[in-house]
Amino acid sequence: MKNRQVPVLSIRKRPQQVRSTRLVADIKEAAARVLARDGARKFTTARVAEVAGVSVGSLYQYYPNKEAILFQLQTDEWERTGALLDSILANSQEPPPERLRRMVRAFFQSEFEEASLRTALEDAASLYRDAPEVRKHRMIGMRRAAAFMTETLPQVPVNERRLAGAVLMTTMSAVGKSISEQAHSQSEVDTWAQALGEMFCAYLQWLAERKRSE
Numbered sequence: 001m002k003n004r005q006v007p008v009l010s011i012r013k014r015p016q017q018v019r020s021t022r023l024v025a026d027i028k029e030a031a032a033r034v035l036a037r038d039g040a041r042k043f044t045t046a047r048v049a050e051v052a053g054v055s056v057g058s059l060y061q062y063y064p065n066k067e068a069i070l071f072q073l074q075t076d077e078w079e080r081t082g083a084l085l086d087s088i089l090a091n092s093q094e095p096p097p098e099r100l101r102r103m104v105r106a107f108f109q110s111e112f113e114e115a116s117l118r119t120a121l122e123d124a125a126s127l128y129r130d131a132p133e134v135r136k137h138r139m140i141g142m143r144r145a146a147a148f149m150t151e152t153l154p155q156v157p158v159n160e161r162r163l164a165g166a167v168l169m170t171t172m173s174a175v176g177k178s179i180s181e182q183a184h185s186q187s188e189v190d191t192w193a194q195a196l197g198e199m200f201c202a203y204l205q206w207l208a209e210r211k212r213s214e
Contacts, residue, residue, distance in 0.1 A: 011072065012062055024062055026052045028076070031069045035120045043070065074121050078137050081110055082144070089148045096152040100204070101197035107172055108193035111180035122177075145169045152204060155211050164207060168200055 015021040030052035035043055045066050049056045063069045088103045145165030153161055175196055183189045 012064055027059055028072060031073055040120055085144060097201045100200055104172060104197040105193040108176050108189050111176040112183060112189045115180040141169055153208055156207055
């Protein structure tokens with residue numbers, strides 16, 4: 001059985017001038033429109049180039065294949081969400097439980113607002129899920145959670161903090177995705193976010209109290 005070939009996902013070159021920066025932005029904007037309109041299965045570089053109003057050759061100067069374009073859209077989405085979560089978790093002026101609640105609410109809201117794009121990107125994930133770039137972004141999310149757990153639960157052993165961070169990120173991601181696809185209103189999303197935030201806070205409190213009682 002042959003190993004599954006992992007596509008090249010890196011951009012071929014970074015735009016340096018205003019014109020090339022605008023070209024890459026146009027390609028990404030067109031790609032998002034094609035993905036929303038046609039879905040991942042019918043997504044092609046030719047369709048993206050047509051919508052962007054550029055030649056396929058111009059597109060290939062920057063992106064080697066359709067997987068690289070789709071992964072760029074996914075990376076942009078990850079970075080937007082990651083920056084949002086980091087800004088909340090790093091705010092030491094707020095107590096950790098409140099930061100945790102706000103993070104969950106912000107994540108759910110983001111999932112809900114971009115549900116169509118996220119669903120389409122999820123359909124495309126099979127094209128690049130085994131790539132090392134994907135594992136790198138997963139590790140960034142886990143490190144974000146680990147840093148928060150270290151601050152919140154310094155007395156809890158490292159392996160338990162690591163597990164708690166994994167439980168938090170995995171559960172939030174899975175539930176957020178499900179609710180964003182099924183919810184009919186922002187208030188419904190907020191209700192779920194509040195419930196999950198309180199569950200996480202109770203879980204972390206239980207970990208802290210258990211350690212104190214030992």
